[in-house]
Amino acid sequence: MRRHGSPELALWLPAHLAPRPGEPFGLYLHPDAHAADRLRAAAMLRRALGLGPPLRHIPRRDAHRQAAMLLIHDLAASGLALRDIAARLLPTWPDDWRSSSERSDLRRLAEAAAAMVAGGYRALLAPHRPAS
Numbered sequence: 001m002r003r004h005g006s007p008e009l010a011l012w013l014p015a016h017l018a019p020r021p022g023e024p025f026g027l028y029l030h031p032d033a034h035a036a037d038r039l040r041a042a043a044m045l046r047r048a049l050g051l052g053p054p055l056r057h058i059p060r061r062d063a064h065r066q067a068a069m070l071l072i073h074d075l076a077a078s079g080l081a082l083r084d085i086a087a088r089l090l091p092t093w094p095d096d097w098r099s100s101s102e103r104s105d106l107r108r109l110a111e112a113a114a115a116m117v118a119g120g121y122r123a124l125l126a127p128h129r130p131a132s
Contacts, residue, residue, distance in 0.1 A: 031063035065109070066116075066124075072106065073113035082106055 013019075027045075029038040068089075075085045083097065086106055094100035112120075 031067070069109050069113035069116060072110050073117055076110055076113075082110065085110075 027042050029035060029042060072085055072089075075088065076082070080088075082103070086097070086102060087093070089106075090102055094102050097103055
């Protein structure tokens with residue numbers, strides 16, 4: 001892809017995720033150690049497509065927690081029990097599962113994810129207000 005003398009950009013999209021011509025599409029930038037690189041690449045793409053002002057990185061201190069919540073919710077929605085989810089996610093199994101902090105943590109994340117999916121996500125869309 002090249003536009004108005006911009007550098008050439010290679011864009012890989014799985015066939016089932018490719019946008020339809022003339023329809024809007026979104027970009028998801030994974031919040032990890034390479035997020036700044038991804039943001040620069042997305043900004044180059046937006047400039048090459050002529051899509052307005054550059055993107056700005058808004059740090060989300062809870063991004064890893066929210067990603068874990070959604071993963072736990074998706075696994076639970078696919079029919080896995082909390083114990084099975086723990087077996088997939090935990091690097092080591094706790095000695096006493098019933099009284100482990102890991103079980104409590106997973107349960108809290110699952111409950112928070114259910115609340116977010118039920119409409120709590122709207123709070124993420126609100127303007128960010130710095131702590132005073």
